[in-house]
Amino acid sequence: MKLGKMSLYLGVDVGSVSTNLVVINGESEVVDKLYLRTSGQPINALRTGMKMLSSKFGQNTVIRGVGTTGSGRQLASVIIGADIVKNEITTHAVAAQMLVPDVKTILEIGGQDSKIIILKNGVVYDFAMNTVCAAGTGSFLDRQAARLEIAIEDFGAYALKSNSPVRIAGRCAVFAESDMIHKQQTGHSTEDIINGLCEALVRNYINNLAKGKDLEDTIVFQGGVAANVGIVAAFERALGKKIIIPKYYDVMGAYGAALIAKEKIEKSSQGSNFYGFGAAENEYKARSIECNDCSNLCEVIEITSNNEVLARWGDRCGKWSSVVKKDKEIVG
Amino acid sequence: MKITFPHMGNTFISAKALLDDIGVECIIPPYNNKKTLEIGTKHAPEMVCLPLKINLGNYIQAHELGADTILITGGRGPCRFGYYCEMSKEILADASYNMEVITLDGPNGNMKEFLERIKKLAGGFNVYKILKVIKNTTIVSKRVDEIEKLTYKIRPRELIKGSTDKVYKTMLNKVRKVNGSREILQLLSETKKQLMEIEIDKELIPLKVGIVGEIYTTIDPFANFHIDFILGNMGVEVDRAVTVSGWIIEHMLKNILPTKKDLRYRQAAEPYLGRMIGGHAQETLGNTVLYAKNGFDGVVQIYPLTCMPEIVAQSILPSIERDYDISILTLIIDEMTGEAGYMTRIEAFVDLLNKRRERFEVGKNVALFRS
Numbered sequence: 001m002k003l004g005k006m007s008l009y010l011g012v013d014v015g016s017v018s019t020n021l022v023v024i025n026g027e028s029e030v031v032d033k034l035y036l037r038t039s040g041q042p043i044n045a046l047r048t049g050m051k052m053l054s055s056k057f058g059q060n061t062v063i064r065g066v067g068t069t070g071s072g073r074q075l076a077s078v079i080i081g082a083d084i085v086k087n088e089i090t091t092h093a094v095a096a097q098m099l100v101p102d103v104k105t106i107l108e109i110g111g112q113d114s115k116i117i118i119l120k121n122g123v124v125y126d127f128a129m130n131t132v133c134a135a136g137t138g139s140f141l142d143r144q145a146a147r148l149e150i151a152i153e154d155f156g157a158y159a160l161k162s163n164s165p166v167r168i169a170g171r172c173a174v175f176a177e178s179d180m181i182h183k184q185q186t187g188h189s190t191e192d193i194i195n196g197l198c199e200a201l202v203r204n205y206i207n208n209l210a211k212g213k214d215l216e217d218t219i220v221f222q223g224g225v226a227a228n229v230g231i232v233a234a235f236e237r238a239l240g241k242k243i244i245i246p247k248y249y250d251v252m253g254a255y256g257a258a259l260i261a262k263e264k265i266e267k268s269s270q271g272s273n274f275y276g277f278g279a280a281e282n283e284y285k286a287r288s289i290e291c292n293d294c295s296n297l298c299e300v301i302e303i304t305s306n307n308e309v310l311a312r313w314g315d316r317c318g319k320w321s322s323v324v325k326k327d328k329e330i331v332g
Numbered sequence: 333m334k335i336t337f338p339h340m341g342n343t344f345i346s347a348k349a350l351l352d353d354i355g356v357e358c359i360i361p362p363y364n365n366k367k368t369l370e371i372g373t374k375h376a377p378e379m380v381c382l383p384l385k386i387n388l389g390n391y392i393q394a395h396e397l398g399a400d401t402i403l404i405t406g407g408r409g410p411c412r413f414g415y416y417c418e419m420s421k422e423i424l425a426d427a428s429y430n431m432e433v434i435t436l437d438g439p440n441g442n443m444k445e446f447l448e449r450i451k452k453l454a455g456g457f458n459v460y461k462i463l464k465v466i467k468n469t470t471i472v473s474k475r476v477d478e479i480e481k482l483t484y485k486i487r488p489r490e491l492i493k494g495s496t497d498k499v500y501k502t503m504l505n506k507v508r509k510v511n512g513s514r515e516i517l518q519l520l521s522e523t524k525k526q527l528m529e530i531e532i533d534k535e536l537i538p539l540k541v542g543i544v545g546e547i548y549t550t551i552d553p554f555a556n557f558h559i560d561f562i563l564g565n566m567g568v569e570v571d572r573a574v575t576v577s578g579w580i581i582e583h584m585l586k587n588i589l590p591t592k593k594d595l596r597y598r599q600a601a602e603p604y605l606g607r608m609i610g611g612h613a614q615e616t617l618g619n620t621v622l623y624a625k626n627g628f629d630g631v632v633q634i635y636p637l638t639c640m641p642e643i644v645a646q647s648i649l650p651s652i653e654r655d656y657d658i659s660i661l662t663l664i665i666d667e668m669t670g671e672a673g674y675m676t677r678i679e680a681f682v683d684l685l686n687k688r689r690e691r692f693e694v695g696k697n698v699a700l701f702r703s
Contacts, residue, residue, distance in 0.1 A: 071672055089680035113673070123687040126659065129677060212650035295363040296554075316558065317501070318494060 006031075008057070009065045009265070010274070011258025012046070012080065013088070013251065014038065014072030017111025017139060018224060019045035021053060022254040024262065028098060032056065033251045042072040046079060047280040054277035066274045067091070067261030069253045071112075078303050078311040079284060081275035083261050091256030093117050093124045096220050098259055099246040104216040107235065107243075108252070109205070109225035111138040116209040118216075128209045136204045138225045140173050144180065144197060148190060155194065159230025162195035170200025198230040202238050217241055222249040282306065291315060333357070335434075335453075336394035337403045338387035339364050341551035342480065342504075343576050346473040347403070349513040353465045354454050360508060361394040364554035368393055373667050375423050382555060382636035382666050383548035384416055388423060395429050403453065405584070406437030410610035411641055436584075468513040470585065473577035475520045479503070480560075482527050484571060487564030489532035497561065499526045536567075539685050542623035543572040544616040545634040546642050549665050550574060556634050556665065557674055563632075566682050571628070573597065573619040574612060597622065604648050611641030617648055624656035629685045631658060632678075637666035659684060 006025060013020040019042060021034040034052060038045045067084045068076040069091040077085045096106045097119070106117040114136050118126040130136060145152040166188050169179045176197065183193050219241055225231055226249040236243050248255050265272060282305045291298045298315045312320040336359045337347045344360050351358035362368065364386055372389030391402055406417055417435040424431050434449055454462060479500075487496040503523040510519055541563055549555045550572055563570050578594075586593050597618030604617050620631045633649065635642035646662050653660050661681045663674065 071676075087676045087679040087683070089676065090683045123690075124680075124684040125688070126653070127680060127684065129673065212647070295365045297365045297367065316561075318497075 006061050007064045008061050009258045009262040010053075010063050010067075010080075011091075011254040011256065011261065012049075012066070012068045012076050012082070013070040013091070013253035013257060014042045014046065014068065014076045015070040015088075015111055015253070016113075017142075018250075019049060019070075019072075020251040020254040021049045022248070022251050022258050023053065023057070024255070024258045026262075028259060028262065030248055030255065033248060033254070035250050038072075042075055043079065043280075043284050043286070046076055050080065050277050050280035057277075063272060063274050063277075065258075065261035065265035065272050067257030067259075067264075069257040074311075074313060075286070075303065079275075080279050081273040083270075083273050084257070084264050086257055086260055088253050089115060089117060089127050089129075090124070091253045091260065092222065093119065093127075093256070094259050095248070095252040095256035096222065096246060097122065098255075099248070100218060100220050100244055103218050103220045103244075105219040107205070107219065107221045108223040109137060109221075109231070110223040111142075113137060114205060114209065114223070114225075116205075116213065116215075118213055126213060128213075130205075130208060136170070136201045136208070138223070140176070141197075141201075141225065141228065141231075144177070147177075148194070150190075150194075153227070156198070156228035156230035156232070158191050159195040159198045160233060162189070162191040164192055165199060166192045166196035168193070168196040168200040170197070170204040176200060195230060195234075198228070198234040199238070201231060202234040206238060215239060215241070218244060220244050220246055222246055222252045224250050226250070284310075288314070291320065293319070333401050333455075334359050334399045335401045335403050336361055336391065336397075336399035338390045339368075339552065339554075340383075340548055341553060341576065342476045343473075343551075345476050345507055345516060346469050346576060346580070348507070349472040349516050350465060350469040351403070352512040352516075353468055356453070356455070359394050359397050359399040361390040361397070361399075364390070364552060368554075369667055375427055379638055380419075381412055381546075381639050383546075383552075384412070384419060385667060386548075386552070386555065387416065388420065391420065391424060391431060392427075392429060395431060399431070401432045401434060403434050403436065406435040411639075413611070466585075470577065470580055472513050472516055472520075473580050475517060475524075477575045477577045479520055479523055479527070480575075481571075482524065484560060484564060484569060486527055486530055486532055487561070488538040488567045488569050489534070489536050491531045491533055493565065495530045496527065496564070499523060499530070538567055538569040539630070539682065539689065540569045540571065540628045541685070542619065542628045542631045543570055543634065544574070544619045544623075544631055545612070545645075546636060546639050547574050547579065547612055549634045549636050551576065555636070556663070557669075557671055559632065559634070559663075559678070562675070562678060563682070566679075568682060568685075571623070573622070574615055600625075604651060605645070609641055609644055611639065613641035613645040616642060616645040617652065620649065620652050620658070620660065621656065624652065624658040628658065629689060630681065631660045632681070633660060633662045635662075635664060637664050659688065 008031060009024050011022040017038060019036045019038045022030055023032045025031050034049050036045050036049055066080060066082045067086060068082040069086050069088050073085050092106060092108055096103045104119055108115045113130055115127060115129045117124055142152055145155045166183050169175050180193055221232060221243045226245050232243055285304045287302050289300050291300050296316050300312055300314045300320045302312045303310045315321055334357050335351055339361060348358060368389030369386055371392050372385035375388050376385045404417055417433055421433050434453055483496050483500050490496050506519055507516060510516055543550050560570050582593055597615050600621040601614045601618030605614055608614055616633060623631050649660050
């Protein structure tokens with residue numbers, strides 16, 4: 001990889017389980033990608049990521065645009081200075097379309113949520129996110145792998161070795177776990193149980209999210225769980241169709257955010273809001289206050305750095321958030 | 333007798349007008365908030381739908397302010413709302429809150445019982461007075477809904493963001509302090525004037541989204557996380573077919589009066605659901621069809637977790653989505669609903685609608701001609 005004085009774009013996806021950073025060039029190609037564990041501390045994860053990128057790209061590059069996404073998108077945008085703040089459904093769709101132009105169905109399973117996105121004529125036509133239960137998501141698989149003392153990376157491979165599948169109740173994480181333990185105590189092999197779990201998750205996903213929707217080719221599967229070959233095989237069996245795993249399947253949100261930031265900057269004549277790689281090195285503090293001025297009892301979040309208030313949000317009336325007005329798009 | 337009633341969006345304005353005019357003291361519970369829900373959740377059965385939990389919170393918070401009697405409306409048909417009255421009575425008694433519950437239900441043939449209840453409430457029986465009160469309450473509820481509808485139109489078009497919310501919230505704060513339908517109507521007409529004075533972008537053709545679903549969660553801003561504010565401030569014009577005044581007129585008055593009901597929604601729902609299955613399932617389906625026919629860009633369905641009629645409607649909605657090529661988003665709400673995930677869905681939905689409209693316009697489709 002040659003690093004000259006390049007114009008690059010940065011996409012940041014602060015999710016519940018992982019924080020991903022993607023750097024792309026003017027041709028929308030990924031120059032570098034990072035997949036870090038959020039470990040419940042998004043600011044720390046962001047700081048680590050920015051440090052790693054900073055040491056790699058140093059002073060020789062210009063970041064022309066920054067996009068943030070994921071459940072921590074607002075927090076990330078305040079800390080590094082983002083040009084766009086986009087929800088993860090839109091970013092995932094944009095990224096998938098870039099890599100697989102004729103994509104019609106996007107299956108996405110992340111750490112805490114799973115979603116399905118249906119595209120028609122190149123635009124998002126319909127989508128659904130899991131509503132009540134985390135049974136079909138990465139963190140549940142993570143937990144089960146840990147319980148069986150199998151590295152999560154090898155988890156899927158076990159499923160492929162199964163010869164007689166076991167039916168696991170996958171509706172709810174708690175019931176699935178007790179059902180797995182029950183099957184294990186009656187003497188089923190670990191491979192069969194893991195395969196049963198993969199099938200249960202896929203069944204749950206299809207029943208919950210894909211209900212009433214036509215899953216047309218081309219189908220793309222992305223998100224951290226796409227690395228699990230057992231789940232991929234179970235999807236292919238259940239749908240009877242071939243599934244494509246895109247190249248950057250684990251960082252698609254961040255990739256999409258970078259693409260949207262690039263598009264916005266290229267369209268407008270404005271410069272970037274980016275504070276520079278050093279921005280994350282400052283000390284950031286987040287605190288929440290319950291506002292008791294009216295009966296809404298809003299939980300206001302305040303981000304401060306060196307005793308300076310950077311941003312506040314969470315209030316309905318705008319009394320707190322309007323104190324710090326920043327000239328940028330926070331919502332949408 | 334100090335009367336209170338449960339909150340449902342702006343229903344409290346009509347209820348206040350009614351009770352003020354009758355001349356009984358009323359205690360408006362604090363606006364729905366997290367504490368209300370917390371109290372309600374503590375006392376209600378876990379799997380009951382969200383509105384009952386919020387209602388119970390309202391009663392107990394009003395009790396703390398001195399209320400001793402609860403006025404609620406009843407319902408029939410296969411929806412749990414019909415049991416709210418009895419459930420509330422039992423739960424409050426179990427929790428040792430000594431409160432009386434008066435249900436203003438449609439007479440359903442039993443006119444004597446209905447009149448008894450009105451008598452209890454009005455403390456006498458002056459037919460002329462009662463009719464006048466009912467008339468004024470109905471007018472108040474219609475005016476309140478008109479104001480709401482007006483904000484739906486102005487909010488996405490306002491030039492200075494937040495000006496609509498400011499006028500509207502001032503009205504909500506003032507209305508608690510005025511007395512009787514006359515003063516309320518005066519305040520409402522002032523508010524209307526102020527709303528009309530807000531500068532708007534007349535050229536803008538905003539996205540249009542219809543809100544359908546279970547009545548409580550679509551109307552109450554606390555229950556639906558202020559969806560009309562959120563969409564409006566994102567530049568989307570919203571519409572909600574099911575309103576408080578509509579409910580009073582269609583479900584209460586027209587059950588007694590020999591007038592024809594407005595059944596357009598029922599005709600529109602006919603090909604998908606031919607009969608009333610309780611709750612607002614038929615309205616949800618019918619209004620979705622009507623929105624699609626009237627050129628709306630999308631429809632949002634909202635309902636509380638475990639609401640049977642809306643679950644049925646939700647499973648039929650994909651057919652309407654396909655037949656009319658309209659986007660539908662379903663949001664299910666209970667006390668566990670996380671605001672972040674909720675907002676993400678709404679944001680993504682608006683993105684989707686924007687993109688679809690772009691496509692229509694580029695493709696020189698019919699969409700160019702819609703107003």
